[in-house]
Amino acid sequence: MDLYARRFARMSLVWLTLGAMLGTHLGLAAHHYEVIRFVHVHVLLAGFMAMMIFAVGYHILPRFNAVPVAHPWLIPVHFWAANLGLAGMILFYVFGQGLGFGPHGIGFGLSGGLEALSIFLFVFNLWPVLAGPKDEAAPVTI
Numbered sequence: 001m002d003l004y005a006r007r008f009a010r011m012s013l014v015w016l017t018l019g020a021m022l023g024t025h026l027g028l029a030a031h032h033y034e035v036i037r038f039v040h041v042h043v044l045l046a047g048f049m050a051m052m053i054f055a056v057g058y059h060i061l062p063r064f065n066a067v068p069v070a071h072p073w074l075i076p077v078h079f080w081a082a083n084l085g086l087a088g089m090i091l092f093y094v095f096g097q098g099l100g101f102g103p104h105g106i107g108f109g110l111s112g113g114l115e116a117l118s119i120f121l122f123v124f125n126l127w128p129v130l131a132g133p134k135d136e137a138a139p140v141t142i
Contacts, residue, residue, distance in 0.1 A: 001059055004075045008055035011083055015047025035097060039090050046086045046115060054082065054122055061129050070128040078121040085115030 001009075022040040026033070062069055069075065088111025096104025 004079050005055045005059040007079055008051050008058065008082075011079075012048050012051035012055060015043050015051060015086075019044040019048055032097075035094060038093060042086065042089060046082075046089075050119075051082065054078070057122065057126055061126055065129055065132050067129045067131070067133055070125050074121050074125050078118050078125065081114050081121065082118035085111050085113075085118055087111075089115060 019040060022036060022043060026036050026040055029036070058069065058075060089108055092104045092107035092111055096102065096108065
């Protein structure tokens with residue numbers, strides 16, 4: 001497995017562990033329910049699920065289609081943007097106790113933008129892989 005596919009998979013497991021701990025806390029504590037729920041959902045969806053999809057996408061799809069990733073130098077950028085964006089969103093949301101127009105709201109928005117950028121990098125990098133090889137014969141349909 002490539003270095004960054006492995007890193008995405010490992011970070012996925014880190015986010016899953018954090019999500020499980022938050023879910024347990026959410027079930028046992030009634031205080032700050034909305035903040036914890038928001039963080040719990042984002043940790044599991046953008047952390048666990050998305051990171052695992054990124055890992056599998058970078059590892060499996062180029063091999064299935066026999067097409068290398070279009071811009072391999074973007075994979076480390078994607079990795080750091082995804083993880084820093086999500087961590088920033090969570091921290092600004094927790095310390096700001098929700099969204100607002102102050103510094104926490106601005107930090108949350110910038111972190112969310114970084115997270116969105118990471119998703120666009122993934123799509124940009126794998127779209128050509130899914131197009132298949134350029135010399136591939138047209139598939140036969142029945």
